[in-house]
Amino acid sequence: MSDPLYLKLAALGRLTEDDLRALRAQFTTTRDVAAGIDIVREGERPSTVVLLLKGFACRYKALPDGRRQILSFHIPGDILDLHGLLFGDMDHSVGAIQPCRVSMAPHDTMRELLERRPELSRVLWRDTLVDSAVFREWMVGMGRRHALERIAHLLCEVYARCEAAGLAKLGQCDLPLTQAELADSLGLSVVHVNRVLQQLRATGFITLRRGILRIHDWEGLKGAGGFHGGYLHLPASSQVA
């Protein structure tokens, strides 16, 4: 089935067709969100779980003085606020980077469903653990990798995930991020991101224009970023790494 949710969850456990359909059926309503608008906001107490159907989104936290840190990027098929389902409130925001289409499942029916289907619970739990693994890898980057390694690593990660989601082919995928957004996700300044991207282009590893990322030398880029994709727990079929 081509539904992005199916593709993703299939990699995380042995769900029956029935489990999948039951879960998918929870997402009853649909909403479009314009670029730059928040899908879930810090401090809110959401009453639904949000599934991203179309577009790029990002998880972020803002400091009172305007600094902000992007915590993760999300692509179609990602569930955006399981945290809210388990805790009731959000300690961070999720914003639309492109115009996005999202779908909502009410918390109460969702909880009932998970109660009845332990394997479904486990798969969603694993999903949140993969998010954790990505957080950890980003921490390594921000704490211990130089700007160039950090950027190269991020590009590898995004590409690998897009490929697994069927959103990339032939070394090419969407990457609709401004350099400011890249900077906020990497803990760098816009100016520095700009200069390092030029380096990566000059080396011939990538081109990045108009929101399209082309990887010309996957091995080179992987090497530059020290990327090993195991932590993403992608299905073996699409193991670019």
Next chain:
Amino acid sequence: MSDPLYLKLAALGRLTEDDLRALRAQFTTTRDVAAGIDIVREGERPSTVVLLLKGFACRYKALPDGRRQILSFHIPGDILDLHGLLFGDMDHSVGAIQPCRVSMAPHDTMRELLERRPELSRVLWRDTLVDSAVFREWMVGMGRRHALERIAHLLCEVYARCEAAGLAKLGQCDLPLTQAELADSLGLSVVHVNRVLQQLRATGFITLRRGILRIHDWEGLKGAGGFHGGYLHLPASSQVA
């Protein structure tokens, strides 16, 4: 009950006495680990879940060239590798900072137990989500906070967690970390950590000697680190924040 596991899990859901006892009973064997030794190692496929009973531990990832990033600190009551239970393999290591005592529960009986007790599953799921929330906060620190804010924030976090676990009193708790370990957790160099700690001492916020952290000005330290403890999801009773 004074068991550190009970204290912790009680804050994460409405577990029955029975649930708690059943979970605790899973941890059948006990092992002592010397300081500096790994409790779980990256790449391993552990067959048990490890509960920390005594001592400080840290989660970390090492880069091939010797750089390393500490990802989180752990105190008694923390379960160290639920990731391994859900995925089978570890993408990072956990090491003992002090001499530690740990207890092990076999994966297979653990899985059975969770199958039978959905509320227990949910509580452990929440536990991993709190870890995630801490990761996110650390990312904000490493990406967007200056050294002084970062260190102050970490000290607040550790103290708040120790207090909730009954390991702190009167603004004082154990912090058996070398400055090298602090540096590796904050993405800084040892030298800089040293200098910034002196600043914090000079301001009168803290003293830190022989592994004992004394906080003299909680509000001041909180302010310096921009700390708000909500993300830790501690029980309201011990909400220092």
Next chain:
DNA sequence: CGGTTGTTTGACGCAGTTCAAGCGGAGTGG
């Protein structure tokens, strides 16, 4: 075609790193 948003460039400054050396306390062995 003017306004807005994103990219690029240059010059300069600083927070934090690196290197190198000295210091102090704790453990060990003679």
Next chain:
DNA sequence: CCACTCCGCTTGAACTGCGTCAAACAACCG
């Protein structure tokens, strides 16, 4: 009980990766 060693802490000086500021440029959009 002292000498030796190891490890962690501290200091100073020089260096640099990256940030900041400021301005020009390019692309998009109504």
